[in-house]
Amino acid sequence: xxxxxxxxxxxxxxxxxxxxxxxxxxxxxxxxxxxxxxxxxxxxxxxxxxxxxxxxxxxxxxxxxxxxxxxxxxxxxxxxxxxxxxxxxxxxxxxxxxxxxxxxxxxxxxxxxxxxxxxxxxxxxxxxxxxxxxxxxxxxxxxxxxxxxxxxxxxxxxxxxxxxxxxxxxxxxxxxxxxxxxxxxxxxxxxxxxxxxxxxxxxxxxxxxxxxxxxxxxxxxxxxxxxxxxxxxxxxxxxxxxxxxxxxxxxxxxxxxxxxxxxxxxxxxxxxxxxxxxxxxxxxxxxxxxxxxxxxxxxxxxxxxxxxxxxxxxxxxxxxxxxxxxxxxxxxxxxxxxxxxxxxxxxxxxxxxxxxxxxxxxxxxxxxxxxx
Amino acid sequence: xxxxxxxxxxxxxxxxxxxxxxxxxxxxxxxxxxxxxxxxxxxxxxxxxxxxxxxxxxxxxxxxxxxxxxxxxxxxxxxxxxxxxxxxxxxxxxxxxxxxxxxxxxxxxxxxxxxxxxxxxxxxxxxxxxxxxxxxxxxxxxxxxxxxxxxxxxxxxxxxxxxxxxxxxxxxxxxxxxxxxxxxxxxxxxxxxxxxxxxxxxxxxxxxxxxxxxxxxxxxxxxxxxxxxxxxxxxxxxxxxxxxxxxxxxxxxxxxxxxxxxxxxxxxxxxxxxxxxxxxxxxxxxxxxxxxxxxxxxxxxxxxxxxxxxxxxxxxxxxxxxxxxxxxxxxxxxxxxxxxxxxxxxxxxxxxxxxxxxxxxxxxxxxxxxxx
Numbered sequence: 001x002x003x004x005x006x007x008x009x010x011x012x013x014x015x016x017x018x019x020x021x022x023x024x025x026x027x028x029x030x031x032x033x034x035x036x037x038x039x040x041x042x043x044x045x046x047x048x049x050x051x052x053x054x055x056x057x058x059x060x061x062x063x064x065x066x067x068x069x070x071x072x073x074x075x076x077x078x079x080x081x082x083x084x085x086x087x088x089x090x091x092x093x094x095x096x097x098x099x100x101x102x103x104x105x106x107x108x109x110x111x112x113x114x115x116x117x118x119x120x121x122x123x124x125x126x127x128x129x130x131x132x133x134x135x136x137x138x139x140x141x142x143x144x145x146x147x148x149x150x151x152x153x154x155x156x157x158x159x160x161x162x163x164x165x166x167x168x169x170x171x172x173x174x175x176x177x178x179x180x181x182x183x184x185x186x187x188x189x190x191x192x193x194x195x196x197x198x199x200x201x202x203x204x205x206x207x208x209x210x211x212x213x214x215x216x217x218x219x220x221x222x223x224x225x226x227x228x229x230x231x232x233x234x235x236x237x238x239x240x241x242x243x244x245x246x247x248x249x250x251x252x253x254x255x256x257x258x259x260x261x262x263x264x265x266x267x268x269x270x271x272x273x274x275x276x277x278x279x280x281x282x283x284x285x286x287x288x289x290x291x292x293x294x295x296x297x298x299x300x301x302x303x304x305x306x307x308x309x310x311x312x313x314x315x316x317x318x319x320x321x322x323x324x325x326x327x328x329x330x331x332x333x334x335x336x337x338x339x340x341x342x343x344x345x346x347x348x349x350x351x352x353x354x355x356x357x358x359x360x361x362x363x364x365x366x367x368x369x370x371x372x
Numbered sequence: 373x374x375x376x377x378x379x380x381x382x383x384x385x386x387x388x389x390x391x392x393x394x395x396x397x398x399x400x401x402x403x404x405x406x407x408x409x410x411x412x413x414x415x416x417x418x419x420x421x422x423x424x425x426x427x428x429x430x431x432x433x434x435x436x437x438x439x440x441x442x443x444x445x446x447x448x449x450x451x452x453x454x455x456x457x458x459x460x461x462x463x464x465x466x467x468x469x470x471x472x473x474x475x476x477x478x479x480x481x482x483x484x485x486x487x488x489x490x491x492x493x494x495x496x497x498x499x500x501x502x503x504x505x506x507x508x509x510x511x512x513x514x515x516x517x518x519x520x521x522x523x524x525x526x527x528x529x530x531x532x533x534x535x536x537x538x539x540x541x542x543x544x545x546x547x548x549x550x551x552x553x554x555x556x557x558x559x560x561x562x563x564x565x566x567x568x569x570x571x572x573x574x575x576x577x578x579x580x581x582x583x584x585x586x587x588x589x590x591x592x593x594x595x596x597x598x599x600x601x602x603x604x605x606x607x608x609x610x611x612x613x614x615x616x617x618x619x620x621x622x623x624x625x626x627x628x629x630x631x632x633x634x635x636x637x638x639x640x641x642x643x644x645x646x647x648x649x650x651x652x653x654x655x656x657x658x659x660x661x662x663x664x665x666x667x668x669x670x671x672x673x674x675x676x677x678x679x680x681x682x683x684x685x686x687x688x689x690x691x692x693x694x695x696x697x698x699x700x701x702x703x704x705x706x707x708x709x710x711x712x713x714x715x716x717x718x719x720x721x722x723x724x725x726x727x728x729x730x731x732x733x734x735x736x737x738x739x740x741x742x743x744x
Binding site for chain 2: 040041042043044045046047048049065069070074077078079084085086295296298308312313314316317320321323324326327328329330331332
């Protein structure tokens with residue numbers, strides 16, 4: 001059996017939105033799907049049983065962080081990432097590439113790979129297509145990502161071309177090094193903000209017939225409207241029969257816009273990180289619980305939300321928890337935000353199945369303006 | 373109806389241990405009971421539904437902290453402490469006295485009360501028997517504590533006598549000021565480490581016929597053996613028909629020793645604070661999860677524990693969560709420690725009912741030495 005099967009169930013008759021299923025050895029994932037981020041092997045402040053109650057079906061782990069602590073050898077010896085983190089459903093690991101470019105210091109990029117210094121202890125490390133595959137093979141997630149070069153939003157066209165070509169060469173090295181049949185390797189399409197480069201790269205990678213494809217290098221500084229506009233022109237160039245994953249994106253508005261272009265998978269730290277900062281997503285928009293106007297507010301975070309936080313606590317109490325820096329506030333707001341995201345994905349899936357996704361898209365557009 | 377009824381159910385035939393029930397307007401509490409501490413209105417890192425699953429029947433809030441943030445007026449306007457914190461079972465508030473002596477700076481004690489500076493913003497405040505009662509009346513817990521003067525362990529006999537006499541005068545002012553029939557006011561017996569002073573004070577306060585009595589001024593620096601020895605001589609001087617509460621105590625060993633002298637109620641930050649520091653109580657003793665020897669340990673924190681943390685996570689994973697400062701580690705260890713404490717109290721209650729408490733006492737003594 002293949003590590004991953006993707007079944008397309010239905011397609012929107014107006015937009016390119018698709019409803020599907022990712023079938024893995026560890027269970028089936030309904031798409032379009034949002035994957036909560038469990039950076040070092042834990043979705044911050046949220047227990048695995050809570051994640052399941054929220055309806056999460058797949059979560060993400062960061063190869064860079066797990067490589068540094070506790071290390072892939074330790075995780076492998078302890079039975080792999082899922083057993084280690086007590087999450088027995090599907091997982092995806094990224095390649096570590098994005099973090100060595102953004103988090104680590106003094107990185108030196110060559111054709112061989114990337115030399116960098118750990119952001120934790122300054123130790124000298126090296127990550128390459130081969131070592132990223134070895135680490136991800138040993139971590140043992142269901143889906144692993146190719147090691148790519150992601151240029152910054154400020155890169156010139158020539159720099160983007162060079163990074164895209166290197167990403168292709170690195171993908172071939174990843175495919176050569178990758179050695180577990182129970183894992184699925186996804187390729188990553190780069191090409192910056194250039195439609196022609198994106199199209200050409202998508203075509204080039206499609207020829208590799210991988211089990212899935214990601215769009216990398218978005219949400220790296222460009223205006224959201226620019227990203228959405230480009231997705232409308234390039235998502236369709238990815239193979240129709242394979243799952244399409246937009247990495248590191250985004251706001252509720254970004255998600256529905258990307259779904260409308262045919263994207264199936266998402267991950268983003270927004271709901272978890274914003275929750276810890278006191279910012280929540282609600283059916284009435286965004287709010288920050290630390291605002292003094294909530295000090296005597298007996299209402300829930302979101303009057304239209306069925307999550308445990310909204311069923312239990314008042315805004316006044318949640319604000320008090322943030323003002324007094326109580327741990328409970330962090331997990332309560334994170335839980336609400338994850339519920340909001342996972343519920344939005346449920347609504348998206350149902351609306352596609354019932355062929356009324358365009359109405360949902362319009363209502364999200366009216367509530368969540370694209371940020372400038 | 374009275375705010376509180378105490379029903380004695382059975383008594384150990386060897387020790388003075390008692391099995392009882394506290395009946396309040398918000399539910400019944402089985403005694404001997406351990407009350408988790410929810411300082412500012414939240415047991416740190418633990419949601420109210422988790423507390424209930426753990427079997428907590430009553431929790432404590434700190435008047436000093438709640439007075440400073442968010443303030444009793446706000447809590448009263450929001451429906452009282454229980455509604456505010458989404459904990460609908462019984463609660464107890466302390467008087468604030470202990471904190472103004474230990475936490476606040478520049479406190480000045482006079483017969484009228486205590487002038488102090490807030491540890492949060494340095495603002496000048498004043499707490500007295502009258503204001504403590506007013507605050508606690510407005511917070512609305514089921515059990516409120518008298519405002520007492522707790523001398524340090526280093527106090528001279530003369531200082532202890534003065535503090536004890538003042539505590540009596542302050543209790544009379546508390547009884548005069550206290551004005552809610554749905555709350556029960558407990559008196560606090562002081563007397564330092566002097567058996568005669570403790571006995572005399574217990575007798576003096578007993579005459580007030582309050583619904584419950586606490587032993588204050590223990591665990592303030594004296595050796596645990598000294599405390600246990602004194603409890604063996606003074607707990608019995610408190611009224612037999614009333615609940616007896618040993619404030620701010622203690623280790624598992626302290627709890628069973630105190631139960632053996634006839635104490636019914638306890639509160640302590642040890643299980644919650646230690647959990648956040650990585651220290652856990654287990655059936656095999658104490659351990660610190662940060663220790664490197666747990667890095668590859670696939671076993672649970674405690675092989676004999678049925679809590680969710682022990683059923684779900686390995687020591688290796690929990691250590692990783694602490695090393696990487698993940699929020700989940702704090703709540704996972706806190707939950708285990710609370711389970712350990714609440715389960716110990718269950719075992720104590722069952723053993724008293726079945727008249728085999730002395731065997732439990734011996735087994736706890738052999739596992740948990742009194743600290744020097």
